[in-house]
Amino acid sequence: MKLERVVSIIMLLLVRKRVSALELSNMFEVSLRTIYRDIETIGYSGIPIVSTPGPNGGFGILESYKIEKGLFTTEDIIALLTALGAFQSVLESKDILNTIAKIKGMVPEESINDMELKAKQITIDNTPWIGAKTLKIDMDKMKGAINDRHLLEISYSNQKGKASKRTVEPYRLVFKDSSWYLVGYCTLKREFRVFKLSRISYLKIKEDTFVPRNFEISSLKLTGNVEKKTIKMLIDLSAKEWLIENFEVQKIESDGNGKLIAEIFFVEDDFGYSQLFRLGKYGECLEPENVRLEMKNRLNSLLSIYE
Structure with a gap:
């Protein structure tokens, strides 16, 4: 404009x-x-x-x-550029590019190169290794629908894989626990719901618009009430870095035989078990017994498919 x-x-x-x-x-x-x-x-x-x-x-x-222009410090501008770079990795929006250009314009010409160098010392890339293009396209569509108050028509699958068609009033995009979510009012359920983007298989922006409703995002549960328990793992040294990156590690020490014993927080659901299985032969759950037993049962179920 x-x-x-x-x-x-x-x-x-x-x-x-x-x-x-x-x-x-x-x-x-x-x-x-x-x-x-x-x-x-x-x-x-x-x-x-x-x-x-x-x-x-x-x-x-x-x-x-001109007025006094010392509103932002060098550290303030670097922080703004770093944060905007994180959003730019997912949202290919001209608004973000223009905002970055404006912020860079606040830097004296003789300092711009040094400022850009410092801003690039930390890079936050929220895009996945695979499927990033589709994610960006869908998120750009959703962002446009949120701005223009257009209804969205989606096909959404629940945790059990059952798909249903929904008409949604989109309000907010949220990044939490390595996943993107759409917060919106579902006209089918007649209440505010949280939709995980990876479960949306079809997306269409409708011509119909809506009048925004009042809501508090703090009242919505993105991942439900989860109970974390402590489990003990025996892992190979080569798996240490992966374990630290993917779990909340309470304690980790040598077992005296070239491996590590780690105590980690664990959520006992499908995602939690899938993360444990990603360790493959480099990790073994030592306790509690019910988690070991559940892993055996899941492995047996998988093996039965190939017998």
Whole structure:
């Protein structure tokens, strides 16, 4: 929108001494003619614009008009760029790219390279190794539906694999425990529900819009009430790093024979057992006995399929 772009240009000129028309054109992905019109609009609004000709010229705001710009520290800007980079890894949105450009515009020209280098020291990539393209497409659609208040039509499978068609009023996207969720009002169940994105097999944005309802996300359970128990594992040294990354480890020490004994928090559900089985031959559950027995039963059930 023109208004948003004009405001962004004003913010940029307040923190930069001079910006060329070409740089503004590339930053906001509009033509040079559009930029010149925006500059005229800013001038008509009463903000004193200074135009400098030549190869190093550009537009600026009269220095005596500028306000104090020490609102953000260097650390603040680095934190903002790092956080926005995490969202950019999932949401391919021009809004995010424009916001990053605006924030970079708050940095003095002589410091921008050093700032970018520091901001890239920490990278948060929320995309999975496989299937990231589909996830990004669906999330962009959902984000658009949330912004424009459009109903979503989805096909959703519950934990038992039973699929059903739903019409949902989308309200929020939430990332929790390595998974993305859509929070919305389900017209079929007539209540707010949490939908795991990996269980949505069909997604369509409807033309129909909705009037937002009041709700508190804190009242919704993303993963239900889970009970964690402590289990003891015997693991190979090569599995230590994986165990630490995927479980909450309470204690880990050598068993004296070249392996490790670890006490970890464990949620006794399908996902929890699937994580234990990912250790393969490099991990063994020592106790409690009921978890060992359940792993045996699950292995026997799997073997029976191939007999």
